[in-house]
Amino acid sequence: MANQGLPEVSSQDPNPQPVPKEQLIDDSQNILDEEKLKKIFIGSIDQGTTSTRFIIFDGTGEPVAQHQIEFNQRYPQSGWHEHDPKEIISSIEQCIDRATNLFIDNGHEIADIKAVGITNQRETTVVWDTETGEPLYNAIAWPDTRTKGLVRELKDRKGADELQNICGLPLSTYPSSVKLRWMLDHIEPVRKAYDEGRLSFGTIDTWILYNLNGGKKADVHVTDTTNASRTMFMNLHTVQYDDKLLEFFQLDRKKLNLPKIVPSSSPDAFGSLQSGILKGVRIAGCLGDQSSALVGQQGFTPGSAKNTYGTGCFLLYNVGEKPVISTHGLLATVAYDFGGKRKPVYALEGSIAVAGSGVKFLMNNMGFITHSHKISDLAASVRDNGGCVFVTAFSGLFAPYWIDDAKGTIFGITQFTERGHIARATLEATCFQTRAILDAMELDSGHKLSMLAVDGGMSNSNLCMQTQANIIGIPVDRPAMRETTALGAAIAAGFAVDVWKEFEELKEINQKDRMIFEPNVSKDEGEKMFKKWGRAVEMCRGWLDADEANGEFS
Template structure:
């Protein structure tokens, strides 16, 4: 797959439709390894030749697109295919997806990637296992008997529940939830979405009352369908996805009645997925039909947890930041959960087997990263290619005093300001498009700094470097800006498919390819790019103070628009 910031020589600023997100680079050709992947492939000392002949397939189902990638067991992508699916926005703040399209996109990607794989001389039986990684909090409810979805999937970026969240925060016991599940009340977790569906969608309510409703996040929906749907009725999830529902106890890794009762969920009326480790040889079943019929599914992780594994961040104190549709920074805190006191999320990082302890993480979530660049392209007419937005940002030395608070869905960690809206401050006659482009990228970098500061306060340790991946990380100017703002080195691997690689690593663990984390110490280490800070700490501090002031000024705009401010007539 070509770099999302690489300019296609045939790309023009004409009438062709722009990509809807930085992830939307659809590769329909047999894959050729790039220089970074070739360097990994040639590292005979660390990757014995037999690992090159063992293959794992990964389904990577993101917020805006799906891909299927076949890795050899040295971590090199051999074949891959990516496709988009529709985003449904019927009302402001609403974001839905067609459940059938999610499944269909997976089958399309498997079929097309397999064509490339077979064309390279391999056979179907060479693929030993399948791993799955997916968007996390996106919620679905379907009929357990027929397998039919009862509504569209409601995504993690959807903000229709903002008023419900406000009501839930007033309920007795609301302040205790975070100590059980690690998550604060917000529009983010799928528990709140399920509560809204039960209260507002008659079909969902009827199925719930009749005991026919099955609930799950995208991973559960995909695994259910890939296993044959109502024929086999496999309803499972893993600890990383379950930890994003607000239904799972971080300590026990099981559903907690205190949490279910808070949201008025009766577990006798709704089927909840069985919670499994992220790597499991039997629990996730096998592909029911298609080119990979009979191939076992042996791993399942939420996308950000998969990226943590893909960076081989197995030791406490290691961290990664993924710049996709949103921006997600995970920090490994070891084998005991840490409940944040500074606005972060406590979550499960991974559990690579039933005989292994779970590894926990602190997480900071930024709602808008690459989707901010997509906003410039799709809504504001800033070119038709994400590379050009990056080049545009490079035409100016700084943001020209502009600060863009990209609060399209409120602000997530560590702020948790539900009623903020997107605002641009500092516009003058001097302002050019380059300044806006630069301010858009800086927004993700500033929020990353806020998260790192909170992590330092929670953990008592200062990060010494930050590993990065995701579409926007391919922009050198963005990553240099990130290093300048956080004042520590930023490391970017040469092979960019880190999330999918994490699911492949977990799947390989389940079938015994790897025995210990130390076996992976050289995985995806070749040809990394390092960005060192180029400005002084004083300059960085000044930039961050202006950002913090802009954040405070963005508060309340959504509340005011909705007529909820008592001071507004």
Template structure:
């Protein structure tokens, strides 16, 4: 068996393909960005054909690099897939043709559907059964919108031929085949748990699960063709690559991107947590083999499942806007020319100058779940500079992360002491460690950390340290492509490359960097109180009439 594993990493703004060695180091990779489609305010779509073609292109170019190093295709033991979750694709099962653009996970056009569903009989049981609140986030409401507004999809649905899949299922349908060359319609348990059609209480160690009939009826999707649900790591469920330079290589891993990052950070034990800073920001906290239903605004999701083992669950805090806020500063406002400028600019000022940026571009996700909020900047004065706005943009992710950490600790009853970080925005040391001049000019600068000084904002009061506390230790690996690595690890388990978590001891183990912080409780409380006030003021910006007029 080859010693290399590979992964398709299909994200919100780009597709990538990585080939990793047995230490978790990428030896070949290629990335391809693709266009975002914004038909209306709050709407975001992707062309399903582009998602497939970008994956093919990335696989081809990275494989060419791999072969140029003297390797052979058969040196790759297996491939994993990881993908943007909740993003929904529907296609005609007879032809394989997509019938509507993919509706992306952060799209908010379904606000009016969610409002109606909340008044429906059985709505009060949805959170307990699925781990997800009724909101614009899960896939089920996106499918309902397509059926209401896309006549071709509705006609195929009524005829019983409309297939649905999250992006992993769509890619597998187009890129892989089964043992007899048949088209696949399959997903993994982590992606299935994001549709709001899977009952968490129905899961055990079986190799295949089914969507819940009662949930399907609640969303009125009885004629929809749903994929088969398999464990995240499986020897046979995901077939083999259908064509191209890697034709015949087995696909044995499949994970939603945030679950993949948890696996890539090797957060296999109960109590371990990771935070990924990409287009959005997603914190997952491993709760073990028992799902914990949040009472504080978090999601309950399947973290991962290996073949023959019980599912592992996680509490999740989802922030819709993180890296996309930096993109907004660059592309919409022109405040910066390149995304990497935001960290140095934010570090030039000691605070945001009273500016608070509630980045509710499509409402607020965890732990607030406010659908009628919109992006709002408070506190602008003649003193405000672009540095202050950059700082406030950075702080928005920090404060939302602190709110999520607080909620996780309330739900679990356990303090989070270590937080693994990854994702594109964590690459910036300036963002990870913002320096603040000390009150005492003869002492070294105090530092506020991490991602956008999360460790400081989330740190706890400790009276034995004169009001200062160490806070949460934030750990950043040198190789931060942990989402792709997690899919590759799942694939490796699927072919027996690894048999136990201890086999991964040497994977991505080099040059980890830790960030810590020391700040006063008064500073933390004052900053977070002002953020909470801004969140309250951002509520209700969209009225029911506004929503109906915008989304009908």
């Protein structure tokens, strides 16, 4: 794409400057009553892979108070990734308390908080005793790969080739189904609870809702359609559990307490907070984190897309009210479901296991940097990647490749290689995988994206976003307020309690001061870089043999 009328910006500049996006909303036609909405507030619990946040937004979508807590990541064995379910709840309660006290200190009143929404890491799986409410094992986190051997066995089972047409997901280590199956096969207390009909299953949203509603006493056991669509248990077309799917994983509904599937926005389905500083406040919205980011980016029209650069990287493309089953390595999922007489809206999704976690690897494991935000400065200390390509397959490769037996691999190291080259190659790895996903989405949908909306921690890096624009060959659109995941949950909750009544109102939120990164290298140069990445992907296959990948205890 030509760089028409734009300032010359070097792709090696340590701080490439984007250009302001023209205002999408004509202020003279603004239909939001901003004066009124600035006095109305919605809380948002954002429970992520490495940290928990509670952010209070006003009715115009601006954050007014927040608190964040990082929690422990547990890696008992290579490829295993777990969380303490109780620590997650504790982190939520602390964040709510501290952010709300700050809200009060700023002169606001709790009574002005109309509802709370929840957004969460999705496939992470929790099981607990229905009778006691106590977890029976650590939560198995979504990037965990202990189920590689199980996945290979399941792929050979009769009916395996029919699953994706029903639930939208391919068999991989990613969804909740294989995590639950592994626990049933290997953890005796889990198996015993199942056999005795007292095993409760849920993704993180279900576990949060259960606990915030008082646990066993109220026994609120629900999930929304976006989270349910990540389990492989829900029929994507009916948005209900499917007996054929459950039978494939050899699960008996009579022995397993599955959460009720409800819309993402509801005034009563999610209950209310039963303790703490916000006791009595309704929980009115719930969205899996990537769906929530699409809502927060106002991706309400078919053809709109967003990419979130968090611990992993997730690209969602709105396909409308009918699911599109991918034939090019992507997932089909529920984008959002606002209930009432509205139909669920679906998306194609590409998931990258390692994005921000690659930066943390360079910081924590290799000592390259002292803070994550310094990655751009280190990457900009060199002109290019010096011939290095880093396939960051710490958990195998996700979409659109689905290579379970890959390991993280750096190609092209010579005596010339410096830390800056590896830092740049780490940022580029996410950008290359995003390009591969966009190519697959174009093939599945028949449409080429004209602009990519971005958010998440790595989107703060101008160098990374400029690199992204160069590799995909289309502009990258970054909002000024990048807490879009939390904002999406607040929107779902606010919509349920009539803070907003029409989607048209929501389209005005978080549109001010957005910035555009235009490609500033030739199309041929971008293609040359991507071709070398493709060679590296092919060469990283097969690093795990069967004994290493069977997920058994050592």
